[in-house]
Amino acid sequence: FKQFHQNPELGFQEFETAATIAAHFEKLGYAVTTGVGGTGVVSVLENGPGPVVLFRSDMDALPVEELVDVGYASTKIVEDLAGVTVPLMHACGHDGHSAWLMGVAEVMMTLKDRWSGTLILVAQPAEELLSGAHAMVADAILDLVPEPGYLIAGHQMPFWPVGSVALTHGYRMAGSIQMDVVLRGKGGHGSSPHLAIDPVVMGSQAVMAYQTIVSRLVDQSKPAVLTIGSFQAGLANNVIPDSATLKLNLRWYDPAVKDGMLDGIKAVTDNVARMYGVTADDMPTYTIKSDVPPVFNDQALTQRAAAAMKNMLGDDRVLVAGDPYMGSEDFHMLAGKDSSASVLMVEVGSGPPDVLAQMKAGNFPAFPHNPNFYMEPEAVLYGARALSAVLLDIMGKGQPDQ
Template sequence: MSAGSIGAEELGQAVRRVLPQAQELRHRLHRIPEVGLQERCTAEELRSTLAALAPDAELLPPYLETDVTGLVRGLAPVAVGTRPSAPATARCVLLRADMDALPLEETRDRPWKSQHPGRAHACGHDGHMAMLAGAVAVLAGLAGRFAGAVRFVFQPGEEEVGGGLRLVQRGLLEAEPRPQAVFALHGWPGIPEGRLAAVPGPAMAAADQFAILVRGRGGHGAKPNLAIDPILTAAQVVTSLQGIVARNVDPLMPAVISVCTFHAGSATNVIPSEARLEGTVRYFDPDLKHLLRTRLEEVVRGVCESAGAEH
């Protein structure tokens, strides 16, 4: 950087100047949660805020209608040996934050509580967006002090609908200036305030969901011999699924199968005819996807057949 390095104190002052606006933006975004690929109000709020906080940042046309993308160009010349070159030839990095909320009801009563019934920012994406908007404002204010370019993207549809993949397929990483690296983060309550945590390799697993319906034969609780108990069968399914990772997956390859819901019956003296399980499968290695799905299906089929139940 021929204009001189940006010191920690100078950078800290720039962050502190922007912090109140970033906090206010988070509260505004928290009030208007929107789920995957429907983040129209969120995108409008981000665009208007960026125009006010970072007027020198370039806002670019969206790729997926609800994404917000842009560019901050460093104005310092790039030194190649002793010969300066144009800023356009410098390196470029991309900063990313997710936008979407979850289909949950917010119950806590706060001034910035969700105004959209059945929608809530329960995964911290409002904070991620506020942090990225603040970072854009800081970078735009220091553009004369660094070379190269910083692209930024507020990504819709992170939860379940693959918004990141859709952006890549639409050419996000091919547009000039092309980024040499992409940086993202996720808030984590278990990490002390002011600390960052990182691991070599992937940090967040791929996640699949499953639903299992076990069909038995209902009956009276006093005569279980005349019924095919789906609760007992489903409970055995839950137990048996835990053996997949323990006995079918390489111990050096992280994976987890979690059954997170179990629904059956409505009366204290009636064996129901059905039980429903739902859960998640998570892994890092893409090759595990087929193995875990195949073994899950085999285990469910085998347990149900042994009990005389269907699935």
């Protein structure tokens, strides 16, 4: 865990992380394929007849400068895929996810006489881009493995105490779209804006108008988020650029909400462009870079997993998760869009033991993606134990699946 934390890697650049995981799998005796979807690792253990279970952990870090004062803090600075120099930090706990994946692999191999079926372990790239699972599917992961009947993942959560897990059935994480909108104007000299069509002004007006899409066009009883994460235009003080790029992120649970936000974005942006005299040939363009549906925990699988983890950790350490999150995941895409597999996301506590009491007093831990985010190292052990218990319950000899 500390090695991964000190050596974070961005999405689709997880070369060292993937190599470490693959070497561990091979040493244990798994059949291993590397380079799936770029840097993904797929390992398979066929252990007789029975259910096919896919367990996934993500590997990628974030362009965040770490502020946590620990001896294994990251100081890495790298070039991202766009050539931009950025600091790196495991600010979402994927270092812990990668470490407990290795632990699960060891447990399942050691106890293989207790279970039967086919276990697929996946180290996935680029979850933060919400495109890693898609890349692995596009690279034919489904030709490497049998079709899974179960898709399982765990995610650390700093607002649950270390040593605990939390889960509930139903929607858990929102659907998400990553989308780029490019407004094209007419460049010119900063002293003569009347001779140009300024995409900075158009983009600014569009950004402000987008704020009414959720507040006025979406049913207020249905969750929705529209965030503009980046506004890029121009290079010089005295030059009006030719174009501006807005990088948008949409979150939803109801597909009708997703469609309504997309329609609203296009209507707003196209009409702003027309208002400033943009011709039909230069109207805004819209590029969807990733599109993942919400995560929905299967009810029967959730109940079964909760019972298995109570047997492992104790009743008081298995908590009922609260409302769904507007954060997103893509692991459930690994079996393809038409999969009927049962899905489960388990929340693994990574906060201090007294975090619940602290939050009641108004003291909240740094959440993921924050430079002060901290994952209790012991969460790796509990995550490996809890998630192995779920796999052993599903695949254990004498279970209904056998």
